[in-house]
Amino acid sequence: MAGSEWARLEAVVRHGLRQLRERYLHSVRDWREQGVTDPTGASDEAGESSPELGDSLLCDLPVDMQLYIMTFLTPHDLCSLGMTNHYWDQMTRDRLLWRYFLLRDLPSWPSIEWHSLPDISILNSCLSESPDGATPDYMSVYVKSCPKNRKSTRARHPIYGAVTSFLQSLVMQTEPRFAMFGQGLEQLDDSLVTRMMTSPELRPVVSILQRQIDGIGSGVTFQLDDQHKFNILTLYSRTRNERDRARVDPNVVGNKMFVPEAPGDNQLATPDNLIPQVKEVCRIVDGFIYVANAESHNNHNRPEEMAQVLAMTDPTFGPLKRPLLVLSCIAQPGNKRIPCVYMAHELGLNKLQRPWMVQNTEASTLSGLLDGIAWILNEVGKKM
Template identity: 30%
Template sequence: MSVAETASFWPHIMQPAGDEASSVPSLQDVIEVYNRVYTAVWDVGTHRSQQQKAGCQPESMERKQEQDDNCDEHLELDDLPEPVKLHILSFLDVKSICQLAASSRDWRILGNDNILWRNLLDRDGPSWSSIGHRGGTDLSKDDHKWRYVQCCPEAQRHKEASSIGSQLRGYLRSLFPKTLPMVAMFGPGLNTNTSQIVRAIISGKEGVFNTNMQSTMWQTKLPRRGGGGGLAIKFRNKQEFFLITLYSGTRREREGQSAANKLLVPKTPTSADAEPEYELKHTFRRLCSEVAGFIFVVDASLGIDHVESGLAELQAMTDQRWTPASTPVLVLSCVPGEGETRLTCIKVMEALQLGSMTRPWQVQNAVAGSLQDVDTGVEWLMNNMQGT
């Protein structure tokens, strides 16, 4: 390992908190530690090689024991200083870190290092095509290991596969066919080039999305359904849901990029200096109480400001005063076409403050035009909708 690699890594592993005096060794100290480790390993290897060439022939039993001790001398991994151990851990995958942490108390302490897990989250998080959480725990707290485990797609898939509840819901779904569950699609991404996702779903994708006009006619006749029209969609030729698309304005208003949002009304300000707050219009509250799942669409190609512009709408729709806490939210982080630059799932999660959301949620990268990976997100939504 080069000195340059050591120098670039060290500031990310140990940082002094606040204005406290730093106890972090200087860069020269770290380089000297590495030099000592390298020299010790080299000297031991050279010494043993010379003894083996000489045959290590003892003149007495006492001399033999002394030489055996010298021949067995080597540098153990546990002998390394903690900063070096943390450096080693930073190159390992998470599974290997957890296995090493289970080997001893000292390694368990290092394996739970919060800064180590923050760096692992920064390293691995941008490559995740989806992240999600079943709710009930505040992911915004400063526990990076917990955030990693809760958001890692591989860990989430393992939990879903082993969930008895998920298997039971699938079994009951096959026994009790009933009124199609409603899914509401909304979000600022329906006002940009990613709005084509609606037309793509309605047009259908072989083996994934198919429009069922017969079920649509039957569903819209139900008197208790209200708040907008929609279409019955059959997903992967087995699960059906009623998709309702909720735009923030008319087509003309959206094309004119009107700032008004017809889903929301401003709250009465508590003071003249208070930031404006919004809540859902009464006409949509009953709809939210009956919706089985939400699909929130953002255009990840437009940057953080665009995603944050939908925060008030998302919070208003998922307010627990009219939306059950068990209703899941799928955030489709879309780009119009393949190969376009996008925000990472973690950036979208942070912009929408999903870490503090107590209901099940998932952020899924997707391509609006081709519906690439949209089915992965919808499958998660179907598996997490209560009573479906």
């Protein structure tokens, strides 16, 4: 976001907090005239009243300084501050302040899931001083979407989870299989698959290497943490030589996973024109891994990418409960990336009727990959 937009947003927050503080101080004066000595409603165990608002050095600071101090707090610390008294409870719940936190922290979130994706209208309204319609509860949106909060609330029923894991283990005797495909496998300067093959955390069991599908795909079984085995069937839209040429010349077209419905037609991504070998892969796998190119400086055809995802995950090939992991991938740590929340909206994942997660990943370091693998293994019944 541009510096001018941040300055405008901060000015709106300060203005809102200043009005809130003036309203509260007016109420405190009314309470004092009525003989109420503890407007916060807080008292210690000995029955002594807490200091009044005017006796607190922190509360005596200008609103601008209070806001400046609160911007250094984490959302967890901000909620703790709100529990001290009524004044800070109202201050820390201000919607403009949580707008600020949402815009500030959202680009740094490493993942987002299907049940916690903020609505695009809420994200757009964050740039408006007077959004139309009902005012969103930005605090609730933040708490629901933040990855740390999602992880802390994931296992609420340990007994139920243990029983479910046991029953699923009876059904799934072999290692789960995942189909991995996407532009991030072919466009990035660093190969995600090559890095996975040499990763000490993902030990490949090369002895059961799968046979290639017409030269555009192969499969290999990995072992995570020396105990969880899973198979990845990697599908490419071009051969290796064609992929190398496409990195130099972006105008190179063609997709061997799909065949045109008639000579001369565009290769539209639909379930009907998937080649038979890829259709068979889509029927036998337990989940899907889509590798998206998340580098912001590249041009992306997200509608076509989403069409390919919809074709591969079509319900005619298998149940809707099969999960989709989207690896939002960049080649090197220093490359600018598209935030995972915006990647989810660009791909239209909110329209899918199946569990999905977008996970930030780096090809060269494999940062974030293990978190994504752990999520999809959990979704298919392999409790991590």
